[in-house]
Structures are given as structure tokens and as C-alpha cells.
Amino acid sequence: MSKRLGKGLGALIPELEIGEEDKVIEIPLNQLRANPYQPRKHFNEDGIQELASSIKEHGVIQPIIVRTVLKGYEIIAGERRFRASQASGLATIPAVVKKLSDQQVMEIALIENVQREDLNAMEIAIAYQAIIDQFSLTQEELSVKVGKSRSHIANFLRLLHLPESIKQYVSRGTLSMGHARAIVGVKDDKVKKELTDACINGQWSVRQLEEEIKRREELASEDKEKPKVKDKKKDPYLHQAEEQLQDHYRTTVRIKHQNYKGRIELMYYSKDDLERLLEMLQGQIS
Structure with missing residues (x-):
């Protein structure tokens, strides 16, 4: 049975499904770096500390998703778990290594955060515009990728004005x-x-x-x-x-x-x- 990231996310981001064939490994925290396409600029410190307390008691239950880069690994999904693991004093974190392109990484970071409502309205607007510019998508194409209506996309993009x-x-x-x-x-x-x-x-x-x-x-x-x-x-x-x-x-x-x-x-x-x-x-x- 695969481990799902959250309701609806598996359908939108199949790359994040952890199947039976995926190997979970322990990666040292000092070999990990944040996702450069992460649209979220502010993390709730109280939320991080709460998660750190849970990790101290139960460990990291769900592995993070990473990809290999020139020096170590890049976090694709699970930056909050990574930060909370640092705060709890862990040396390593369970992870699954995936082969993903830059476009997939950017889309995943955006979709995961937007679906979980972790971004404020301006961060969402900036993230939508960035992915449109980076990969020459129309608003219609982006709406399909993030599972939102075209009017939803348009309303957020208007905030940039x-x-x-x-x-x-x-x-x-x-x-x-x-x-x-x-x-x-x-x-x-x-x-x-x-x-x-x-x-x-x-x-x-x-x-x-x-x-x-x-x-x-x-x-x-x-x-x-x-x-x-x-x-x-x-x-x-x-x-x-x-x-x-x-x-x-x-x-x-x-x-x-x-x-x-x-x-x-x-x-x-x-x-x-x-x-x-x-x-x-x-x-x-x-």
C-alpha cells in the first residue's frame, strides 16, 4: 500500500506517491538543502516547534521526498519535517529519492503548498506567475495542473497589479x-x-x-x-x-x-x- 501525502494530492502529484518499490533511506540533515522553487517564504515557527515535539516523541512517520543534486540532496516535499527534525536535534531523516525534472520540482512545490493552504495570497500569486513564466503555460494549462478553476488563477494573478x-x-x-x-x-x-x-x-x-x-x-x-x-x-x-x-x-x-x-x-x-x-x-x- 502506498503512503499518501494528503487528500487529493496523490491524484494531482502522482510523483509523490511512495510505493512498495520505493526504498526509504536515512539521509544526514547536513546533506540536504531546501527546494529553490519553494514558493513559501515564511514558516510558522510555532507550527515547526509543535511538529518538532511530535517528532521527538514519535519520530518522522512520513519520509520526505528528495532528489540527488551535485552536492547531496534537494528537498522536493517535506521542508517542514526537515526544519522540525533540525529543531528536535535529529542527525538524519527518512527519505525517498526520486528522479524529477526542474519543471516537476517547481510544480510539486507549488501544488503541495497551495493544496494545503500553507501560502498567503501574495505568495500564491507570485508562485502562479513564476510557473507561467518559467514554463510558458497559459492560465488554462496551469489551472489543470493545480486542480483549480481558471477564474481562481486569474483572481490571484490580478493581485500582482x-x-x-x-x-x-x-x-x-x-x-x-x-x-x-x-x-x-x-x-x-x-x-x-x-x-x-x-x-x-x-x-x-x-x-x-x-x-x-x-x-x-x-x-x-x-x-x-x-x-x-x-x-x-x-x-x-x-x-x-x-x-x-x-x-x-x-x-x-x-x-x-x-x-x-x-x-x-x-x-x-x-x-x-x-x-x-x-x-x-x-x-x-x-
Whole structure:
């Protein structure tokens, strides 16, 4: 009976099946190196320590998969087990040696991680793009290889068009995949950043974010339909003041000025966001 890596993975990655004919050998940890195609850049240290504790008690139950390279072996599947074995003080680890091409190794690393949901959204997007570029695949071909729909692939690839600062929020989990998908559809990068800040500060749900995007689109559409009286350029001083207030209050600010008087509008996007602004304003008054 073959040893399976996980539900559904055997069908997607037959190369990782360990059959009766495969020989399990003990390989010194110092002869192993990480997979250069590993898309996961961050490993949960708490998870590694938990696995290390289990390994100390039960040993490494499932062999890792490796291939031979110029100096020793390269890990194809099982880097968490390798890291946990290091943490538990083991000298060797059980492994099965397979003959695999670079393309197979890259595909395996991607599929194994994506299927186990070990990657954050940006890591998945970068990994998808890397395999498309490296092996000249279409989105349709990639969707077949990883067992996902073409729309799933397309949605992740769109995240690569986000400004770098927003990508960092997605990588850290500050912004969810659902929020990022809504924001990536906004054309203006400045508006993207405004919405991101407001979303994080106000702790919006995806629905609240989508409603705000829709509201802004409707306002923009109304503005286009209004007859243009004069295309006035905003006073540079007022523009600078708006930006300073936006940085301070971390929300959208509009200064409406006419004939030496006007008003300042601060946007809020939830009850919590309103309370945050009121606290800031009251703190400055007292």
C-alpha cells in the first residue's frame, strides 16, 4: 500500500506517491538543502516547534521526498519535517529519492503548498506567475495542473497589479484576499491606497468595502454627467492641506473653499471609524 501525502494530492502529484518499490533511506540533515522553487517564504515557527515535539516523541512517520543534486540532496516535499527534525536535534531523516525534472520540482512545490493552504495570497500569486513564466503555460494549462478553476488563477494573478504597499498588507494578512480583490478593480492607485487605509482603520467587511467602491463610482459618474462650468485647478496650498489632514486622520479629507470661506469634510466608513475620528478631534480640543 502506498503512503499518501494528503487528500487529493496523490491524484494531482502522482510523483509523490511512495510505493512498495520505493526504498526509504536515512539521509544526514547536513546533506540536504531546501527546494529553490519553494514558493513559501515564511514558516510558522510555532507550527515547526509543535511538529518538532511530535517528532521527538514519535519520530518522522512520513519520509520526505528528495532528489540527488551535485552536492547531496534537494528537498522536493517535506521542508517542514526537515526544519522540525533540525529543531528536535535529529542527525538524519527518512527519505525517498526520486528522479524529477526542474519543471516537476517547481510544480510539486507549488501544488503541495497551495493544496494545503500553507501560502498567503501574495505568495500564491507570485508562485502562479513564476510557473507561467518559467514554463510558458497559459492560465488554462496551469489551472489543470493545480486542480483549480481558471477564474481562481486569474483572481490571484490580478493581485500582482496592486501597489507594493497594499501587497505587503495582503502578505501579512492585514488585508484579506476578498478585500484585495475588491481594491484591485479600482483604477486609480491613490484611491486604492485611500480605500485600503480606510478599510484597515475602520475594520470593514468585504461588503462594506464593495459598497464604498460602488458609492464612489456612482459619484464619479454623476460628476461626469454634470455640465462643466469651469475646470478650475485646486489651490496647491489647499491640496497640500488635504494631504496633511489625510495623513494625520488616516481617512479621505476634502476641503471645499469659496470666497474666503468653506468647509472641511472628513469621511468615515463605519461607526467605529466615526468614534475613532471623534476621539482624535476631541483630544485636540481638550
